[in-house]
Each structure stands twice: as structure tokens, then as C-alpha cells.
Amino acid sequence: MAAPDLSTNLQEEATCAICLDYFTDPVMTDCGHNFCRECIGRCWGQPEGPYACPECRELSPQSNLRPNRPLAKMAEMARRLHPPSPVPQGVCAAHREPLAAFCADELRLLCGTCERAGEHWAHRVRPLQDAAEELKGRLEKSLEHLRRQMEDALLFQAQAEETCALWQKMVESQRQNMLGEFERLRRLLVEEEQRLLQRLEEEELEVLPRLREGAVRLGQQSVQLATLITELEGRCQLPALGLLQDIKDALHRIQDVKLQPPEVVPMELRTVCRVPGLVETLQRFRGDVTLDPDTANPELVLSEDRRSVQRGDLRQAVPDIPERFDPGPCVLGQERFTSGRHYWEVEVGERSSWALGVCRDNVNRKEKGELSAGNGFWILVFLGSYYSSTKRAFSPMRDPPKRVGIFLDYEAGHLSFYSVTDGSLLFIFPETTFSGTLRPLFSPLSSSLTPLTICQLKGRSGDTLVSQ
Secondary structure, three states, X not given: OHHHHHHHHHHHHOEOOOOOOXXXXXXXXXXXXXXXXXXXXXXXXXXXXXXXXXXXXXXXXXXXXXXXXXXXXXXXXXXXXXXXXXXXXXXXXXXXXXXXXXXXXXXEEEEHHHHHOHHXXXXXXXXXXHHHHHHHHHHHHHHHHHHHHHHHHHHHHHHHHHHHHHHHHHHHHHHHHHXXXXXXXXXXXXXXXXXXXXXXXXXXXXXXXXXXXXXXXXXXXXXXXXXXXXHHHHXXXXXXXXXXXXXXXXXXXXXXXXXXXXXXXXXXXXXXXXXXXXXXXXXXXXXXOOEXXXXXXXXXXXXXXXXXXXXXXXXXXXXXXXXXXXXXXOEEEOOOEOOOEEEEEEEOOOOOOEEEEXXXXXXXXXXXXXXXXXXXXXXXXXXXXXXXXXXXXXXXXXXXXXXXXXXXXXXXXXXXXXXXXXXXXXXXXOXXXXXXXXXXXXXXXXXXXXXEEEOOEEEEEOOEEEEO
């Protein structure tokens, strides 16, 4: 009988006197009794003392509670040896008594012991039947509200599904519109390409025969002149009799020599490379560019907003710093490009000379040198005709533009210049492998009342940036 008594004593010692269950986080009061921390906390619900022990009713001015870890281990052992039996329905899990009341404040069922506990003294505790009748009425009203909510939810669900279907139709319709429009655009571009190539071929066939005819005629004249020169050189070597014999005929032929210059054929191409909508498309890569005053040549005058530059007649008293161009009349943009696509526009107006493009950030700015691609400059120069930094020179194909667009695709090694005035291509550099940091370059070259002005971003229209 000793073993059962020991087991029973273990259960009793490991049981809380308040909840009648094994201790959970047991604590000890000043008087030496143990309770679950949560149980004694509910029992001592008042914020201030004195606090009475639920077992011996000894008062304590403070709620001094000390953790009892050995008792916690004992309770865990008892729980393993004698797991608590399942609590039947309608019985209090804490006190194993029938649930006979309901606390309206905490919305929980109470047994007699729970009802007598101090934590419910100020609560609204009612008999089960009365509480059930009251809550049943509340639940029925809630059901009416929930049913209305359910109806609204079903209606909203149907509307949401209809909206989803409508949205999908709209997206699909827009997708088909895009596919159709771009397909039409591709056909139009192909047609425009063929039209421009045909016009260029017609222009070639119109001018080239005249140029070749002039070249052939000059070739014939050169042969005749060479023959006459050879004859006269031989006559000059003859003695007097031979030199003077038939001299009249020779002199007549010399007098008859009249060089016919070639026909002057205008070298200005009427057919230009203009891809419809290209400049507008490049606007989506438009960025805000401003001038860097620390790089400006002393003869250059920048506007207050750092968007315009002119070449003055006098050198300004500015610090001679390594970043400054001197003697070159150049200024760089503040922006630095190491990747991506970038587009900006410059108003050149009626200027007779200018230079625009990009350069490496580490170019030599202090010594006179050639602004060539080999030295890190990719620029287009206008001096009545266009010149590039790759030593290529060509005549303008039409009236010079008033506004120039520059497009840089760093990864593709692409740099091109466009006339924003009519959307045509001015010049495109051969594909280049860019490396390091690139910066926009501006040079007014000569003095003029018209400055070089970077066109400012004014706003957006859809995805297209609009300049002023």
C-alpha cells in the first residue's frame, strides 16, 4: 500500500488548491503556500494590497511571489505519471464541478467555486438559462445582420467576377489593338523604307550619269592635252628648221585648247534618312541634363540655370582647376553615363558653328589636341558642313537643324545625332565599345548672340517626355 499512498501524495502535493489541477508555473507566497501564477493572479485581482492567502487567509502588504522551480519539476513528473483525465462536458476543467453560471463580463462559464472566487465579485454573473436566453436573442439579431452581409458579399462577388471578366476582355482587346497597330506600323515602315530607297536610287541615277559624263569628258581632254604636250616637248628638241616647220598649225592648236570645266552638280542630297516617329520614340529615354561650371572654359559664359552656354570675348577670372577645359572652348554636362540609354536635345538656332557629343570623363582638358574618338571624344562638329571626330566630313543634306537630338546607347556602343526639326538622321558613329564614364559635351566654338541651350524637360504626356 506504500506505493499507492506515495503516488497519491505526489498528486496532492503537485496540485494547485485554486484550480485543483497540476501546478503550472508555481509560485510561493510569503506564508509558504503554493499556487499557479495565473491562479493567484486572478484571485488577487485588486491592484493594491493587502493580499490574503487563499488557503490560510494570512494577509501580506505586497504580492511577493517567488518561483518554486522544484515544485514545477514535481508537477511535471506527476503529470507524466498520472495524466489528468478528460473533463466531461458541462464540468469545470479547473474545479471538476458542474458549470451552473455564466459571467457576462468575461463571457465564460462558471462553476460554484469559480463564482465564489474573488475575480468575479464585481462581474455580472447570471444563471445559465437566463444568460442563454439573452445571448440567443443577440445571436439571432447577429444572424440577421450576417445573412444580409452574406447577400451583399454574394452580390459583390458576382460583380467582382463580372469586373474581372470585363477587365480581361479590355486587356485582350488592347493587346489585339497593340499587335495590330504595330503590325500596321511595321508595314508602313517597310513601305516608307522602300519609298525612300527608291527616291535615293532615282536621285543617284539622275546625278551620277552627269558626274560620270563630266569625268569622261575631262579624261578625253587630259589625253588630248598630254598628246599636245608630248608633241611640243619633242618640237622644242628639234633644230631651228624642224622647230619652225608647220609651226603655224601647232600654234593654232595651242590657241584652240580650251579646257571645259565639269558641270557644276549640286552635292546636296534631297533624300534624307527619316524614320517616322523615331525621334518621338527616343523621347522616352529623355533625361534632364545641366552644365557643369567647373569644366567650362574661361571664355564660356553659362546661364544661371546652367542650361545655356555662349562664348564671350574675354576670359573670366575663374579658378584654374584640373576639371576645367583650357584652351578648348568646351563644357561638360553634370550627368555621368556608365550604362543604359540616354537622349537629350540642344537648341542650336541659327548658329554657324557648334560641337556636340560625348567624351570620357578622364580626357585631357589642359593640352591642345585632336578631339578624336581615339582620344576619347565622340563629337559632331558643324562649320557650314558636318565633321565627325572620326575624320569623316560631309556636306549638309538640307538646311541645318535648329534643334539637335543626341541618343546614346552605352551597351550597344551606339551614338547618333538627329534633326529634331524634321526628324531626320544627321550622323551615326560606327559601332563603338564604350568603357568608363561618359559625359555630354557642348561647345559653341565661336561667339554668337544665339547660345547653345539644353532643352528642359517640361512634363510628361503618357510615357513621352515633352520638352519646352
